[in-house]
Amino acid sequence: MQSQDVAPRPAPSSGAVVDVEQAEAALVEHYPRLVRLAYLMLPPGLGRNRRVLTAHALTQRALPRGRAAGDASVIPAQQSGDGDGDPGYAFVRLQVVRTALEAGLPLRRRAWPRRSQLPPVLPQVWGLRLFPRSGGADELALDQRLSALSGPARAAYVLRGLEKLADAPLRRVLTAAGVEDPAAALREASGVEARDALLDSPGFDPCSLQARPTDLMRRRRHTKAALAATAALAVCGALLALPGDGWGPDGAAAPSYARNPAAEAALDPARLERVAPTAWKSSARTDFSVWPARGGLVGDGALLRRALAVWARPGESVQVSATPGTPSGAPPGPPQLLYAGDVDQARVVLLYDGLRIARYAEPKDGTGGAALDFARVDGAGRAEASAVVLGRADGNVRYLTAPWVTGAAERDLLKPSAGAMDLALSADGSTSPLAGPPRTGTCTSWNVLQVEDASGTRLLTDLGELVPARLTTGRPTAPREAAGAQGLREWAPFACSLGSMRSGGVRTVNTWQYARQPLPDGSGPAAWVCTRADTWRGGGTRALAQFRTPGGTYGAVVAKAGDSPACGSRDPHVLAGVLWKSGAGAWYLLAAGDKDTASVEATGGVRGSATGPLLVVRARQGARAELEGTLTNGRDVTGLR
Incomplete structure (x- = not known):
C-alpha cells in the first residue's frame, strides 16, 4: 500500500487548552466512535484481528500525559463532527488520527519503529481471534476501495464520512495530524464514491465483535511442567514455520496445531465425495446430494486443499459470511464437491456437507482477498436445489x-x-x-x-x-x-x-x-x-x-x-388496515381480512366494526387504530402492524 509520509505534528497557530480530565471524559463518552475511526483509518493489510486490537490500543493511548493546567495540551479548534465544541473530544480524535496514520507507515531499516507501528502490548486476548461482524458485498467493496488509498486519503474519506467535516476544518485536522499535503489527500479521497451510510455498518464496528478459537487442542493439554515445555517448543516451531506474504500450503487458512485423524481426513482433497454425473437420474432424491462434481478445476488438488483448509480454519484476512442460523465451523467429515472452476476473475470451489453449502473464492492472481460464504440448505427439494x-x-x-x-x-x-x-x-x-x-x-x-x-x-x-x-x-x-x-x-x-x-x-x-x-x-x-x-x-x-x-x-x-x-x-389468515385519502380529500380507515374472516373491529383513534372481512370507517388524518378480527371458526386474529 502506498502511503504519504507523516511529518512531526506542527504546533497550531491557535487552539484551546484541555486537561486530562476533559480528554478522559470525551474519550469515555465517544469511545465506540473513536475506535471505529481508528479501525477504518488503519491499513487493511494488518488483518482484521490486529486492526481491532490496534484500534483499541491507539484510542486508549490518546489521553494527554500532563494533569496540571501548565502541562495541558494545546489543540486546534474544531467546527463539526460528534462532540462539536468539545475541545476534549477534538484532542483525542486528533491523537487517534495521528497515530493511525503513523501505524500505516512502512518500517525503516535505519530508524526505530514508532510505538503505533508495533503490535499493541495491550489490549491482548489469548486463545481467541476477534473481528467485526461480516458485512455484505457493499461493505467488502468499500473496504477494498479504502485499502487502495494512501493513509492520509483514507483518513480524509473517513473523517468526511463519519465526522461530517467540511473541507476547510478537515484540512486543519490533517495538517495538525502531520499530513504534508492535505489537499492531495482530499483529492484522492474524493475519487472514491461517497458511501457514508456504510461507514456506520456493523461490518466496521470494532466494538461489536465475533470471536473464534485459535488452538483448542493445544490448550487442552495438561499443564504439567514437562508437557508445558513440549507445548512451548511446538508453538515456537510453528511460528517460525508460518508463511510470509505468499501463499502457504493451505493458502489463506490459519496455521494448524491439531493432529486429529478425523479432522485431517476432512481436509484431504483425495477423500472429497464426488457423485457420478448421472446419479440424479436414478436417485430417489433430487437435491444437492446428487449434484455431480463439475468445473474445469475439479482436478486441482492444491486449490481444493486450500478451500478445505480455509473452511476448517479461516485466516484473519479471509472474509467470512454466513446466512442467519448457519454454523460456520469445519465440516464433520469429507464434504461433497459440487464445483471447482474459474468464474470471472476468481477461482471458485463449492462444497456441500449435507447441511450447508460453502463457497470458497480466491483471486486468480495475488495472495489476498479470499472469501468464504456459507448457506444453510438442509431439507432442500428439487425446486430449492435448482x-x-x-x-x-x-x-x-x-x-x-x-x-x-x-x-x-x-x-x-x-x-x-x-x-x-x-x-x-x-x-x-x-x-x-x-x-x-x-x-x-x-x-x-x-x-x-x-x-x-x-x-x-x-x-x-x-x-x-x-x-x-x-x-x-x-x-x-x-x-x-x-x-x-x-x-x-x-x-x-x-x-x-x-x-x-x-x-x-x-x-x-x-x-x-x-x-x-x-x-x-x-x-x-x-x-x-x-x-x-x-x-x-x-x-x-x-x-x-x-x-x-x-x-x-x-x-x-x-x-x-x-x-x-x-x-x-x-x-x-391475515388482517391489515390503512388510512386512505379519497380523491375528494376525505380520510378513511380501510381494513381487510381473508375470506375466512367473519367480522372486523377497529378501536383506539378510529372506532367501528363490520360483519365480514371488509371494514370502511371515516377517520382523521394521522389517526391510529387497533384492529381485531374474528374468524368463522370463532378464533380471534390481530391486525398486522
Whole structure:
C-alpha cells in the first residue's frame, strides 16, 4: 500500500487548552466512535484481528500525559463532527488520527519503529481471534476501495464520512495530524464514491465483535511442567514455520496445531465425495446430494486443499459470511464437491456437507482477498436445489444450475408481459451472467432467474446469498410456481418489496391476494396482498401486507410482522388496515381480512366494526387504530402492524 509520509505534528497557530480530565471524559463518552475511526483509518493489510486490537490500543493511548493546567495540551479548534465544541473530544480524535496514520507507515531499516507501528502490548486476548461482524458485498467493496488509498486519503474519506467535516476544518485536522499535503489527500479521497451510510455498518464496528478459537487442542493439554515445555517448543516451531506474504500450503487458512485423524481426513482433497454425473437420474432424491462434481478445476488438488483448509480454519484476512442460523465451523467429515472452476476473475470451489453449502473464492492472481460464504440448505427439494450463485461482478450474477435443469432465462419481474431472455448454459451447467436486482436507488426493474426442467418452470431471485429464493403465488396452504402468466401478473406490482428481504436466509417468498375491497369513493376495487418470506432455519420469517389502489403501478407496504405464523401454511389468515385519502380529500380507515374472516373491529383513534372481512370507517388524518378480527371458526386474529 502506498502511503504519504507523516511529518512531526506542527504546533497550531491557535487552539484551546484541555486537561486530562476533559480528554478522559470525551474519550469515555465517544469511545465506540473513536475506535471505529481508528479501525477504518488503519491499513487493511494488518488483518482484521490486529486492526481491532490496534484500534483499541491507539484510542486508549490518546489521553494527554500532563494533569496540571501548565502541562495541558494545546489543540486546534474544531467546527463539526460528534462532540462539536468539545475541545476534549477534538484532542483525542486528533491523537487517534495521528497515530493511525503513523501505524500505516512502512518500517525503516535505519530508524526505530514508532510505538503505533508495533503490535499493541495491550489490549491482548489469548486463545481467541476477534473481528467485526461480516458485512455484505457493499461493505467488502468499500473496504477494498479504502485499502487502495494512501493513509492520509483514507483518513480524509473517513473523517468526511463519519465526522461530517467540511473541507476547510478537515484540512486543519490533517495538517495538525502531520499530513504534508492535505489537499492531495482530499483529492484522492474524493475519487472514491461517497458511501457514508456504510461507514456506520456493523461490518466496521470494532466494538461489536465475533470471536473464534485459535488452538483448542493445544490448550487442552495438561499443564504439567514437562508437557508445558513440549507445548512451548511446538508453538515456537510453528511460528517460525508460518508463511510470509505468499501463499502457504493451505493458502489463506490459519496455521494448524491439531493432529486429529478425523479432522485431517476432512481436509484431504483425495477423500472429497464426488457423485457420478448421472446419479440424479436414478436417485430417489433430487437435491444437492446428487449434484455431480463439475468445473474445469475439479482436478486441482492444491486449490481444493486450500478451500478445505480455509473452511476448517479461516485466516484473519479471509472474509467470512454466513446466512442467519448457519454454523460456520469445519465440516464433520469429507464434504461433497459440487464445483471447482474459474468464474470471472476468481477461482471458485463449492462444497456441500449435507447441511450447508460453502463457497470458497480466491483471486486468480495475488495472495489476498479470499472469501468464504456459507448457506444453510438442509431439507432442500428439487425446486430449492435448482441453482447456486457462482459469483457476482459489476452488478451481474452468474449461477450454477442443477444437472436436471434443461434451460435458463432472465426475466424482469416488473414487466410480466415481456418475454424471457434465454441464457446460455455451459457444459458444466453455469449460466451466462444476468443483471442482478437493484441494491440501491430507484427500483425500476427486478431481474430473476427462470429455470426449466422436466417438472416445470420456476422463478428464483437473488437476495444477496448463495442460494436464490424460490418465488411462488397463491394461498399459503397450496402455493404454486410464479412462472405462469397469472403468477407473473400477481408479482409485478410487489416485486420491489423483495429488497427488504435481503440477507435473511430466505428460502421461499409467496405473494397472495387475499382480498379485494371496493373503495368508498366509487373509484374501483383495491387489492390487498400478503407477501411472506420463509427461511431455511424456520425462524426469522417476514410477512408484509400490501395495498394497491385501482390503476396503481406498485403496491404499498402498510403493515408487517416478523416471526409470525400469519399468512403462512400454519396460519393462512391475515388482517391489515390503512388510512386512505379519497380523491375528494376525505380520510378513511380501510381494513381487510381473508375470506375466512367473519367480522372486523377497529378501536383506539378510529372506532367501528363490520360483519365480514371488509371494514370502511371515516377517520382523521394521522389517526391510529387497533384492529381485531374474528374468524368463522370463532378464533380471534390481530391486525398486522
